[in-house]
Amino acid sequence: MRGLRIVLPPLVVLAGVLVVWWIVSLRVLAPEQRFLLPPPQDVVRVGLLDSANRAEALAGLWSTSAVALTGLAFAAAVGIAFAVLMSQATWLERSLYPYAVALQTIPILAMVPLIGFWFGFDFRSRVLVCVLIAVFPILTNTLFGIHSVEIGLRELFALQGAGRWSRLVRLEMPAALPALMAGLRISAGLSVIGAIVGDFFFRQGQPGIGRLIDVYRGRLQSEQLITAVLLSSLLGLVVFWSFGLLTRRVVGSWHESGRRQPTGKGER
Amino acid sequence: MTRPALSFADVSLVFPDGTAALDRITFQVEPAEVVSLVGPSGCGKSTLLRVAAGLTRPTGGAVLQGSSNGLAMVPQDPTLLPWRSVRRNIELLLELRGENRTQRAARVEEVLELVGLRSFAGHRPRELSGGMRMRVSVARALALQPDVVLLDEPFAAVDEMTRERLCEELLRLFAHRHTAGVFVTHSIAEAVFVSDRVLVLSARPGRIVQDIPVPLAHPRADDVRSSARFAEIAAQVRDALRQAVP
Numbered sequence: 163m164r165g166l167r168i169v170l171p172p173l174v175v176l177a178g179v180l181v182v183w184w185i186v187s188l189r190v191l192a193p194e195q196r197f198l199l200p201p202p203q204d205v206v207r208v209g210l211l212d213s214a215n216r217a218e219a220l221a222g223l224w225s226t227s228a229v230a231l232t233g234l235a236f237a238a239a240v241g242i243a244f245a246v247l248m249s250q251a252t253w254l255e256r257s258l259y260p261y262a263v264a265l266q267t268i269p270i271l272a273m274v275p276l277i278g279f280w281f282g283f284d285f286r287s288r289v290l291v292c293v294l295i296a297v298f299p300i301l302t303n304t305l306f307g308i309h310s311v312e313i314g315l316r317e318l319f320a321l322q323g324a325g326r327w328s329r330l331v332r333l334e335m336p337a338a339l340p341a342l343m344a345g346l347r348i349s350a351g352l353s354v355i356g357a358i359v360g361d362f363f364f365r366q367g368q369p370g371i372g373r374l375i376d377v378y379r380g381r382l383q384s385e386q387l388i389t390a391v392l393l394s395s396l397l398g399l400v401v402f403w404s405f406g407l408l409t410r411r412v413v414g415s416w417h418e419s420g421r422r423q424p425t426g427k428g429e430r
Numbered sequence: 431m432t433r434p435a436l437s438f439a440d441v442s443l444v445f446p447d448g449t450a451a452l453d454r455i456t457f458q459v460e461p462a463e464v465v466s467l468v469g470p471s472g473c474g475k476s477t478l479l480r481v482a483a484g485l486t487r488p489t490g491g492a493v494l495q496g497s498s499n500g501l502a503m504v505p506q507d508p509t510l511l512p513w514r515s516v517r518r519n520i521e522l523l524l525e526l527r528g529e530n531r532t533q534r535a536a537r538v539e540e541v542l543e544l545v546g547l548r549s550f551a552g553h554r555p556r557e558l559s560g561g562m563r564m565r566v567s568v569a570r571a572l573a574l575q576p577d578v579v580l581l582d583e584p585f586a587a588v589d590e591m592t593r594e595r596l597c598e599e600l601l602r603l604f605a606h607r608h609t610a611g612v613f614v615t616h617s618i619a620e621a622v623f624v625s626d627r628v629l630v631l632s633a634r635p636g637r638i639v640q641d642i643p644v645p646l647a648h649p650r651a652d653d654v655r656s657s658a659r660f661a662e663i664a665a666q667v668r669d670a671l672r673q674a675v676p
Contacts, residue, residue: 314506318522321485415554417513
């Protein structure tokens with residue numbers, strides 16, 4: 163019964179959306195306009211059941227996932243490293259943090275042509291876009307986590323003459339872990355977006371889902387276009403949920419954030 | 431004549447903004463002696479402990495430790511690491527002091543037994559009651575086998591009954607290892623119960639206005655609290671406190 167109560171409401175919403183979609187497509191749109199929104203069954207038939215189309219879309223999805231995950235891994239490494247560095251000296255934080263903020267405020271699209279010039283138009287550049295877009299939440303959350311360590315705990319360590327390294331490993335990093343995980347989760351979503359954006363601009367190498375979307379748009383292949391859009395949101399969702407699960411695994415035994423079923427409320 | 435476990439010599443503290451917090455505090459804590467500090471709030475009791483621990487540098491005078499075995503602090507909040515089990519929390523300070531694994535394990539087991547936390551060794555702090563957490567905090571300090579333990583209103587957040595029980599336990603533990611203690615508290619009864627001497631501080635800047643001995647025999651059990659002698663000393667402390675507040 164409980165399971166049903168959790169699963170049923172979103173299913174009802176889904177059914178509602180499908181019905182509206184179906185009505186708009188078959189009753190509102192004239193046949194010559196139908197390419198604007200083909201009915202759900204056509205999307206499934208052409209986009210998913212056709213094996214060649216499906217293979218193309220899944221290959222694109224795979225390539226985008228690879229870019230997004232690689233980008234996220236680099237973003238996490240860079241973000242955590244800089245957060246740790248900044249936390250160890252106020253002057254470092256003062257000198258570096260404004261640029262981390264600036265990184266976040268530079269419109270990524272404005273950077274894209276430059277990135278293309280410098281690093282080429284393939285995998286590398288796409289990953290770089292992901293890193294640029296995803297690094298800030300990890301960095302700022304980790305830094306926030308380290309700064310939030312209770313003063314009493316810091317004093318406890320100071321009293322025993324604990325060194326910087328010992329304090330970092332035994333106190334600051336574990337204490338920052340819940341915040342770090344929250345940052346990682348936000349960054350994961352951003353990284354997927356970055357990978358798709360990168361696809362639009364960097365057209366060398368294996369095509370990702372973003373590039374397929376652009377191609378389908380050009381050819382008015384709306385069934386496949388919608389399939390591609392749905393698949394990319396699915397990717398975002400899977401990533402979001404997996405990091406929710408990961409958070410539970412990592413900090414669930416001692417921190418509230420890992421206890422509850424993630425709802426994603428207020429995280430984006 | 432043994433050396434005092436801890437001596438305060440003319441300790442004064444003036445904060446950078448000019449407020450005087452402590453005014454020429456001088457007293458000694460003998461080995462295995464428990465001294466309580468009571469006084470109106472804001473009189474600098476906690477600050478004095480911080481000075482003793484070396485967390486705050488005095489602007490005048492000095493605090494001397496009797497030996498290199500050092501001191502341990504039991505802060506007002508348990509300040510446990512939430513991601514570590516009880517056992518690993520107790521181990522923490524030994525770890526920071528750089529003791530090796532076998533030494534640590536032996537010491538932790540001993541303390542767990544002593545404090546009666548053995549069956550909770552694997553629990554995380556969040557699974558414990560407030561009193562239990564405080565007990566872990568005390569155990570963590572005792573694991574260092576210090577000569578002096580500084581306690582800053584350690585039982586302020588637990589209920590009266592638990593508090594009394596924890597005090598009795600504390601005395602037993604201190605006696606067991608001949609540990610000296612400096613105990614900051616708001617409660618007159620608590621001060622009299624745990625100490626060999628009660629020092630009454632004046633309002634800011636904190637000065638020692640009276641040094642009241644507590645000649646009650648050890649070990650002290652619950653019934654001491656209802657004895658006439660106990661009431662007499664408590665009244666004496668209360669009078670001194672009244673005079674301390676202008």
